[in-house]
Amino acid sequence: MYKLYDFLPSGNGYKVRLLLTQLDIPFERIEVNILNQETRTPDFLAKNPNGRVPTLELEPGQFLAESNAILYYLSQETDFFPRDRWQAAQVMQWLFFEQYSHEPYIATSRYWITCLGQPENYQTQLAQKQPGGYAALQVMEQHLAEHDYFVGDRYTIADIALFAYTHVAPEGNFDLGRFAAIRDWIQRIQAQPRHIPITQA
């Protein structure tokens, strides 16, 4: 059975939990508390030298890191990844957008506020993250104003990757009030079969 090294509050971990659940693939979840530096132990670094969760163990000793790479691997030959080469490329475009232009702003702000519980210690950094986070949300809003999903008018791993931190963006002090298309899309994602919330282990 797959083993998922995970941290429950992590949106990156949630992406993998959600897809595994929707694919009906059983897995054992192993909590790794990043707040206690448990990703920096020699034992964990032997699993993922980059020291991050989620990390998926497919077979004993066979590890895959990077949430979006795990989504890619698990979704191959399923309805969650397009067969069409151009649509597949667009999925990739959104996955890299998420990791480069979205996550470092929105997820990082949420981490300081909600996971560390120290917004007062990160006021300057939080303010610096606001423009980039809102820019990412605006790019999403513009796309979703004309499309129900990110690629090919169906639910794919591009939606899963972007949903993970977007639906909890308010926990990082990002107001979704002015993003009507994003709010509609969030409801559309939450209505997918076998959807689970981020807090569900």
Add this chain to the structure above:
Amino acid sequence: MYKLYDFLPSGNGYKVRLLLTQLDIPFERIEVNILNQETRTPDFLAKNPNGRVPTLELEPGQFLAESNAILYYLSQETDFFPRDRWQAAQVMQWLFFEQYSHEPYIATSRYWITCLGQPENYQTQLAQKQPGGYAALQVMEQHLAEHDYFVGDRYTIADIALFAYTHVAPEGNFDLGRFAAIRDWIQRIQAQPRHIPITQA
């Protein structure tokens, strides 16, 4: 013919130029000077709402953004991308590692020093980028101490993606002197057929 919206000093642009050249695919390169905010014009934002280069125009009006998504698209069904599903997932893992754990440290430092030419204005930020950049180089060094390439013992887009900013890391004040395996790998990449330098349009 493909049109590549590009900025010559950009390592992200270079990835695409290098792969297109090695695939022997002709393309028209259109310089977009990001220092003059040319990625923020209405005309460019209509091509890529996220306002970044490289952006590839495949057919008139059909655009693909994100350097590593472009590498993915172009390399499908070629020797630069593995057919094997597990190896393909490992390529993805390294591509996301590059964009999340490598580029924001090493490329950003180089940008402030070499492209903006303002190291004196970014001393604090440059110092903050050092630990993350060296951590990424150490992950690469550890892998390359035991492998000639990043995935499957052959040259793939994982190598192209990581080569782009690693071989110019000294321009961002990262010393490669203690990374012998990385330096050997750089020579191995530069010896590939049809290799071009980052400065070649």
